[in-house]
Structure formats: C-alpha cells, structure tokens
Amino acid sequence: xxxxxxxxxxxxxxxxxxxxxxxxxxxxxxxxxxxxxxxxxxxxxxxxxxxxxxxxxxxxxxxxxxxxxxxxxxxxxxxxxxxxxxxxxxxxxxxxxxxxxxxxxxxxxx
Amino acid sequence: xxxxxxxxxxxxxxxxxxxxxxxxxxxxxxxxxxxxxxxxxxxxxxxxxxxxxxxxxxxxxxxxxxxxxxxxxxxxxxxxxxxxxxxxxxxxxxxxxxxxxxxxxxxxxxxxxxx
Numbered sequence: 001x002x003x004x005x006x007x008x009x010x011x012x013x014x015x016x017x018x019x020x021x022x023x024x025x026x027x028x029x030x031x032x033x034x035x036x037x038x039x040x041x042x043x044x045x046x047x048x049x050x051x052x053x054x055x056x057x058x059x060x061x062x063x064x065x066x067x068x069x070x071x072x073x074x075x076x077x078x079x080x081x082x083x084x085x086x087x088x089x090x091x092x093x094x095x096x097x098x099x100x101x102x103x104x105x106x107x108x109x110x
Numbered sequence: 111x112x113x114x115x116x117x118x119x120x121x122x123x124x125x126x127x128x129x130x131x132x133x134x135x136x137x138x139x140x141x142x143x144x145x146x147x148x149x150x151x152x153x154x155x156x157x158x159x160x161x162x163x164x165x166x167x168x169x170x171x172x173x174x175x176x177x178x179x180x181x182x183x184x185x186x187x188x189x190x191x192x193x194x195x196x197x198x199x200x201x202x203x204x205x206x207x208x209x210x211x212x213x214x215x216x217x218x219x220x221x222x223x224x225x
Contacts, residue, residue: 033213033214035216040199040221041218041219042201042216042217042218042219043153043201043203043216044216045213045214045215045216048213088153090153092212095158095166096141096143096158096160096165096166097143097155097158097166097168098145098153098155098214099155100145100152100153100154101152102151102152103152
C-alpha cells in the first residue's frame with residue numbers, strides 16, 4: 001500500500017536557518033499534503049500539491065514533488081521558534097483516505 | 111475561518127465501556143472522516159462518510175466502531191466496548207468533496223484513555 005515516509009525523523013536547527021524535510025511514497029498518488037502538529041495537538045494543513053504539479057509556494061513554505069522518484073520535500077525558510085512541531089506528509093490516491101507518514105520532528109532554537 | 115470542532119477534548123473510560131466522540135465538521139463540507147493516532151505512532155485512517163453512508167473504511171474500523179450523522183451538524187464515532195488498545199488521539203476531518211485532490215481539514219482531536 002502507498003505510504004509516506006519522512007526523512008529525517010528529527011531535525012534541530014537555529015532560528016533563521018532553513019529546514020528541509022523529505023517524504024517518500026510507494027505508489028502513484030493524486031496529491032500529497034503536508035501537515036503540522038504541535039505537541040499533543042491537532043493537525044494543521046499546510047499545503048497540498050497535486051500530482052501534475054512540481055513546485056508550490058505558500059509564504060515561507062516551498063514544496064516540491066517528483067513523481068518519477070516518488071518523493072516530495074518541504075522547505076521552511078528563515079525558521080522561527082514557533083515552527084517547532086512535527087511535520088507529516090500524507091498521500092491521497094483514488095479513495096478518500098489519506099495515508100500519513102511517521103513525521104519529522106523539527107526543533108528550532110532561538 | 112471555519113474550522114472542525116471536536117468534543118470532548120479528553121475522555122477517560124473503563125475497558126468495556128461505550129464511548130461516543132463528537133465532531134462538528136465545516137458547514138459546507140460533504141465528506142467526513144475519522145483518524146486515530148496512537149501515542150508516538152502514525153496517524154491512521156479509520157473511516158470516511160458521505161451522504162449518510164460509509165464511503166471507505168480501514169481494517170481498524172471493525173464491528174466495535176460505528177459512525178453516525180445524527181443531525182445536520184454533528185458527526186459521531188462510537189466505540190461499543192472499549193479496549194486498552196483503543197487509547198489514542200482521535201481526529202475528525204472534513205472536506206468539500208471526497209475527491210483525491212481535496213484538502214482534508216482536521217479538528218483538534220479527542221484524547222481517549224481506556225483504563
């Protein structure tokens with residue numbers, strides 16, 4: 001079954017630095033979505049990229065999608081302490097279910 | 111901005127008891143979902159619901175689980191006889207349509223602890 005797997009599992013950076021997280025999946029997809037989860041809280045939708053798109057921007061976020069490699073990356077530029085959270089990729093296929101990866105835990109220190 | 115809401119935020123129950131988790135999806139959305147996240151693990155899909163019917167369900171969603179839209183605004187998940195392993199964060203989500211291209215918006219979750 002399709003599966004999003006993030007890499008790295010954990011990332012620690014300083015404020016102002018860029019953070020890059022990667023996601024790989026196994027089967028063809030309709031879209032790939034990135035979510036953020038603050039500790040013990042709900043999932044906040046960040047960005048959706050469709051299978052026919054290669055790059056998308058939203059504020060300080062940049063997402064790329066390479067369907068030939070079945071991978072996506074999330075770049076957060078000029079990170080802030082408030083960006084500290086877990087980040088998940090989730091893939092959508094023909095059905096309604098989103099399949100989530102294990103997530104990358106990002107820690108941004110000031 | 112419209113958002114999905116869930117109640118209660120926390121629920122503690124004894125093993126074997128029934129629990130009902132409640133959600134109010136975004137008002138113009140047509141598809142509703144339940145996911146769960148066991149502590150330290152992935153978010154897992156349970157079920158999707160459209161037009162008063164289950165649209166899709168996972169292997170996790172066995173006979174102990176049921177969903178219902180009892181009125182025009184609420185969407186509920188019932189666990190008939192809770193087990194210890196049902197302890198998890200349960201997320202409700204909704205989307206405008208159920209097409210694969212649509213964003214799913216998640217609620218803040220209900221943390222269920224089964225003792």
